[in-house]
Amino acid sequence: MxxxxxxxxxxxxxxxxxxxxxxxxxxxxxxxxxxxxxxxxxxxxxxxxxxxxxxxxxxxxxxxxxxxxxxxxxxxxxxxxxxxxxxxxxxxxxxxxxxxxxxxxxxxxxxxxxTSRRTACTSALAASYLAREDAKTLLIVGGGKVAQHLLQAHSAVRHYNQVFIWTRNSSKGAALVSDLQKAGFNHVTYVDNLKEAVGQADVISCATLSHEPLIQGEWIKAGTHLDLIGSHTPKTREVDDIAIMKSSIFVDSRSGALHETGELAIPIATGILDPDSIKGDIKELCCGEIKGRSSSTEITLFKSAGLAxxxxxxxxxxxxxxx
The missing domain is CATH 3.30.1780.10 (ornithine cyclodeaminase, domain 1)
Known part of the structure; x- marks a missing residue:
């Protein structure tokens, strides 16, 4: 085409x-x-x-x-x-x-x-290889333009019966939940306790402009897939070092995600993350050159920096x- x-x-x-x-x-x-x-x-x-x-x-x-x-x-x-x-x-x-x-x-x-739609859909594409087949609970962190598309995109590759929305601005999150419910997604609810929501989620999709980690690795259960979108500068990140250490990490591209995003650049600089430990990129996943999720208990992480x-x-x- x-x-x-x-x-x-x-x-x-x-x-x-x-x-x-x-x-x-x-x-x-x-x-x-x-x-x-x-x-x-x-x-x-x-x-x-x-x-x-x-x-x-x-x-x-x-x-x-x-x-x-x-x-x-x-x-x-x-x-x-x-x-x-x-x-x-x-x-x-x-x-x-x-x-x-x-x-x-x-x-x-x-x-x-x-951009918002292709970003959400790239995350869903990665999740088609990295999220568990039986994933039922999706947590969306953020309420901006990309977050507005995440439920629809991820629902195209997995069947969720429970969706949580968390935002720092609760009124913005409630408005997003209302819009999604009006669109027919009746299984969406707003949550104000991020720690509890993380502990229940099978897939966590973050699209924020947070400078400091929002997701703590100790909250994440075995078998979770982390989808990280928001960090786009070397100074910003959405998850902490523990989450990085617990995860099998995949990226959209090594040339971008390892250097342009604090999500990976910061733990690389401090010695927490070895760049050679990155499992693969989205092209390798799509072409079948590498394997995605390897077990039901593996924690997978996809870091998206956005590709032309x-x-x-x-x-x-x-x-x-x-x-």
Whole structure:
């Protein structure tokens, strides 16, 4: 599905968020991600630029290119962690799709919603290899844009009969629970005791901008799968050293997750984690080059830093649906 160009493109298409949301169904996007990880592609290390804005807060500018023989995609992202004080999303992004043969721009699309959905679906894709087949309880930590998609994405690969939501802002968490219940997910409840929820969960999916660990390793039961999304700088992390030491660790890519995220960079720097102990990456899982979960008691951990090729998979799914 990724190799066929349209016969002719008269003008670059501008694709709005509403169209993207309508096209990117969770099961279809998970399969598109699986297919592109099984294909041949090029993905340079993304560019990170940290800058201090006019208010004295450090924001992050990220440039993420990737390409196949026929398509080039470039995402431009700004992560502004203080945007919640302005009732704005923390992430704003644009995506540009080009013909790799001619360089002709094919489409530009809002990438904030695209990013949230592909992030959640990549986590679910990893969980399809790493979560226990009989996982029944899902804990979602966080209430932001990515967290809003986690239940739907994870439910595409496992059947949960109990879902907990925990957020530092209880009103935000309650609002997310209400929205999910209105969408038909009646088995979702808000919890205010994170320790108890962690102890009950089979899968824990964290999507926060926390600077300090929220999840303590001593709370985690045998057989749990940890899905860590939020940490995107070398200074931030969502779980502590004990969780890292107890887990079999998988990443979206070694080049990104080991260096760009405090989740792994901090324990590597302190000698807690040996980089050579990382079990594998998402491409190796999808291609069957490595084994995922090895037992029902193993604690698995997937650290997602976000990959440009994931954006290209999502953008192509959108673009090829509208041309």
């Amino acid at each position: 990724f190799m066929v160009l349209p016969n002719a493109v008269e003008h670059m298409k501008i694709i709005e968020k509403e169209t993207i949301d309508a096209i990117l169904k969770y099961d279809k996007l998970i399969e598109a991600l699986r297919q592109i990880f099984q294909s041949t592609f090029t993905m340079p290390v993304r560019h990170h630029h940290f800058y201090q804005n006019a208010e004295g807060t450090e924001n992050t500018l990220i440039l993420m290119p990737s390409w196949t023989d026929n398509y080039i995609g470039i995402k431009q992202v700004v992560v502004a962690p203080d945007n919640h004080t302005k009732q704005l999303p923390a992430i704003h992004a644009l995506y540009t799709l080009l013909d790799a043969v001619t360089g002709q721009p094919l489409a530009q699309m809002d990438a904030a919603g695209l 090729i994931e954006d290209l998979a999502a953008a192509l799914l959108v673009y090829q649906s509208v041309v």
